[in-house]
Amino acid sequence: MLKINPLSTLYVGIDVSSKSNYVCALDFYKNKYINSSFANNQPGAEELAKKILECLKEHPDLNTIVAALESTSVYSIHIANFLSSCEELMHFKPYVFVLNPKCTANYKKSYIGLGKSDPIDAFVIADYARAGNIETEPWRGSQFLALKRLTRHRLHLVECMTREKTYLVSNLYLKFSELQMLEGDDQPFCDIYGATSSSVLTEYLSPEEIIDSSEEDLISFLAQKSRNRIKDISKTAELLRKAARDSYRLDKALYEPLNVSIASSFNCIETFKKEIKLIDIAIEREIRGLNPNAFIILQSIDGIGPVFAGGIVAEIGDISAFHSSDALAKYAGLMWKSNQSGDFDGEDTPMSKAGNRYLRYYLGEAANSMRKHNVEYGAYYRKKYNEVPKHQHKRALALTSRKFVRLVYGLLARNQLYSGVSLDTSNE
Structure with a gap:
């Protein structure tokens, strides 16, 4: 909980959007001192700081600034950074808070019949701060921002790769229905998205080609693509043949389009893996510049x-x-x-x-x-x-x-x- 004198604090609520920031500034008694929009850019932020300074000079009983805004993707970062580090405002000890939108949305429900507009949202955010509901710590600036962008981008790549794998599954089932259904010792590949599996699924046009291939050719193919890393290659070839025999057959006209789609998905997955490795290297490099x-x-x-x-x-x-x-x-x-309610205790x-x-x-x-x-x-x-x-x-x-x-x-x-x-x- 923030320890300040609420009676001497100016509460600044900011409703952030990509182009503008609507600002509502209140004192403890809900007197409005600022209620206008500012451009969400450097000149707009400087104009806002000037307006806050003018307000504080006109009301010398106010000596502390609490600015609150909702976390809105990247749009809230610049204004939060600016207000927390603005030299002109340093004398007034500015505290900047980036809030979870769910908190202010739930607080807004305490007002019956309140509509939806930028001025209203800015007022609700300012009033949320005025009521002493903020329990988070103030904005910490950009100390960890560079590292955060890298780690969050890594998660973005992981999620992209996961979506691509999920999409790939549908095409794999159409082409080779039995292969992806096998588990444990019945599955010929330890990783169905690995290099050996992708070679089999893209270089053999259909399960029939695997069945028609001689045992020697299939074993040689698996050995080459796996770089001789398969322990029992004969068993792998046997499991692969069985999966091919048990799979549904398709019209021959479908195999070529499916192969193109499957190959494209494997290429995307491989690219994501390479990019994730590069991001991992960048993360390690960025870490060295921070407190270890x-x-x-x-x-x-x-x-x-x-x-x-x-x-x-x-x-x-x-x-x-x-x-x-x-x-x-x-x-x-x-x-x-x-x-829980009364004597009832829900398990879910x-x-x-x-x-x-x-x-x-x-x-x-x-x-x-x-x-x-x-x-x-x-x-x-x-x-x-x-x-x-x-x-x-x-x-x-x-x-x-x-x-x-x-x-x-x-x-x-x-x-x-x-x-x-x-x-x-x-x-x-």
């Missing part, structure tokens, strides 16, 4: 490398911004809504997810990696996995991520390396 303590601490945890550590620190920033692991978990959206308690999805992603990926390398976290994951009959992995990983948050907070708050000793004091 947090990165060193996180990388001391089993299974956590520079990319996951970078993603977590870029979104958290300074751990002192959070008073507890619960606050950090809430910021990441790793919390569960209660479903969905995760809120009303938080920083980027931090939630990197915490989840890091927890998933750690449970594969750490005995304690592996056992905890398996315990939670076996507690329910459905959504087992999703639930177990979410709970493991929540446990991981307590470890991250404990290590960073204590400024200590991970020694294998659990810092989790919960009873879960």
Whole structure:
């Protein structure tokens, strides 16, 4: 909670859009001092700062600025940076807050019959700040912004690759219906999106060509494409033939268009993989220019490398911004809504997810990696996995991520390396 004198504070609410910022400035008694629009560019920001200064000079009883705006993709970054670092405003100790839009939207519901417009939205944001509802820390500036752009772009590439793989599945099923349905020991390839699988699926026009190919030719093909990395190549060839025999047959006119689509998807996936590797290198390079303590601490945890550590620190920033692991978990959206009334206690308690999805992603990926390398976290994951009959992995990983948050907070708050000793004091 921000400790200021509310009676001497000017509350500035900013409704941000790509072209303009509508501003409403209030004092504690809801007197409006600014209620106008400014261009969302450098001249517009300078005009806003000048207007705020004029207001403060006219009302000497106001000596502190609290500016609040909603997080609106990249459009809120420039104005937040400008107001938090504007030299002309430094004397008045400006606090700038970038809010979760859900918070202000829910607050707006307390006004019955309030319409929708830029002036109204700016007023609601200013009034939200005036009411003392802000619990987040002030805008930290651009210290971690460069790293954050890289880590968020990495997630963007991962999501693009996942969408491409999902799209590819439909074409794979049409061409080679049985191959993608096989699991475990019946699946000829450990990675259906790998180099050997993609060669088979693009260079053989149809399953019939695999069936008609001699055993020697098929084994030679698999050996060449896998660079002799397949342990039992005869068994792989046999499984591939069986999958080809069990697959549906298509009209021959369909195979060529399907091959073109499948090859294109594999090329896209390969490109995304290469770009992700380049981003990983850039993340490691960017990390070296920042305070290394947090990165060193996180990388001391089993299974956590520079990319996951970078993603977590870029979104958290300074751990002192959070008073507890619960606050950090809430910021990441790793919390569960209660479903209770009277004597009724609902078993279905969905995760809120009303938080920083980027931090939630990197915490989840890091927890998933750690449970594969750490005995304690592996056992905890398996315990939670076996507690329910459905959504087992999703639930177990979410709970493991929540446990991981307590470890991250404990290590960073204590400024200590991970020694294998659990810092989790919960009873879960």
